[in-house]
Amino acid sequence: MAVESGELVRFAPGEYQRGVNRGDERVVALALGAPRESGALDLQRDCENCGERTPNSIERAPDGEALVTVCEDCGAETGRFD
Numbered sequence: 001m002a003v004e005s006g007e008l009v010r011f012a013p014g015e016y017q018r019g020v021n022r023g024d025e026r027v028v029a030l031a032l033g034a035p036r037e038s039g040a041l042d043l044q045r046d047c048e049n050c051g052e053r054t055p056n057s058i059e060r061a062p063d064g065e066a067l068v069t070v071c072e073d074c075g076a077e078t079g080r081f082d
């Protein structure tokens, strides 16, 4: 998802988020967040392999700088953020 100057983006609670500046100019950004009511991060994502939303963990991809989300039930990669 690309966000232009003056725009904003909202992430749902529990959705992993990361911003990257692909332009040449310096970015000034404001991030607002709210604490979860209790407990640790409960990251759920759609897993094609399992056919449902499953608990996921965030790991660094073995092949480089990207971060990946991995299904904790079957080990499949469910997302890549680079």
Ligand SMILES: [Zn+2]
Pocket: 047, 048, 049, 050, 051, 054, 071, 072, 073, 074, 075, 076
């Ligand atoms: Zn799975």
